[in-house]
Amino acid sequence: MAKPKIGVIIGSTRPGRFGDKPAEWVAELAKATGEFDVEIIDLRDFPLPFFDEQASPAWAPSQADGAKAWQDKVASLDGYIITAAEYNRSPTGVLKNALDYAYNEWNNKPVAFVGYGGVGGARAVEQLRLISVELQMSPIRNGVHIVWADYAQVASGDKKLSDFAHLNQAAGDMLKQFSWWVKALKTARDNDTATAKAA
Template identity: 65%
Template structure:
């Protein structure tokens, strides 16, 4: 079995976003492990309108060309790490919109999160875990939470995320868990495919 392919999804598209810093940091940590293939996927590259399809892609093919390209990209991966900005106690609209534009492409794949904001994006991440369950994903118990005090030091005082040992430790735990689930679920999906092909 090949190494699981993991997407680091940049969950904000604002011109002044902070998201690039945690995305690059967690991608570098994931690559350094050697047990993942890692790609940063930027929602800026998939400018989808607010969801306007006749139905979820579970029930009817999407018509929007960018949405179709997005679904194809999501399907490439065996697991996901999502950067999460918390807006008004929830995830960004652009991230939720991107989640809604796919369905089967998310199924039976693990996801973890790197949140930031007042409480480290915890409230937004909890909502995203619920969305992940509905999409038949395996949301990890473990995540990285860059709380406000750390966030300000990184944003305004020249600190780097890797300067904070508690964040490095949280990332290591989250990546260990993601690796386990990614390998197990990748094998299970491959086994299911073999059974399906044999029955045809």
């Protein structure tokens, strides 16, 4: 049986971003579990205009250039781990925009968060969990929060994320919980698909 496919989404596109580091770190940890096929998804590869569609993609096809490619990528995955920078106590605009450019493709799939910033991105992650519920996703409880003291040492090159035992522990706990939800929801979606085909 094929492994579930998960995407590690880098939630920032700015030059000099930190997001590559947690994305690469958590992707390697996820691969090491042997439970997933893992792909890093870079929002730079899916440039989208500010959302100005006539309707939500829940109700009508999106017309913007690049929207279909983004929706197809989201649809191809069984779960998501999002790296979340905190800008002014909220997620980045580019990440919120990307979330808004899909709807059905997110439904009934789990999402986990690796936050970073002054309080480990906790305020951005809190908002992202609310957004995820509205998109009919299942945000899991466990996450990783890279606080400023750790962030600064990694950003300067003095340390790597893997050097911090508490971050490795948090990531391990998150991936264990995430794995359960990936499998449970994939089974449920597959059952729904089989039932619909049989009807």
